[in-house]
Amino acid sequence: MLTWNLAEYLVRDVSRQLNVLYQTASCFNCHKYTHLQINLVFTRDPTESLVYDILQLKVLHTGRLMFQLARYLRYRSIFS
Helix, strand or coil, X not given: CCCCCHHHXXXXXXXXXXXXXXXXXXXXXXXXXXXXXXXXXCCCCCCCCEEEXXXXXXXXXXXXXXXXXXXXXXXXXXXX
């Protein structure tokens, strides 16, 4: 039986994209790029509030990358 794990797929996909960004950032002058951001949207039931995670990728002046995961909640109006 073949099963597909969406969360595992997303983690691998994001890791692959971050690796590309890391390699790209190392090729350029990091002083020009101070903030890069990747938005990952995870939704559950459409009747529930929208929950999404934002993974922020910051290029520090030393050329190192710092990752910060922040969770935000945005409530949908039932009248919209």
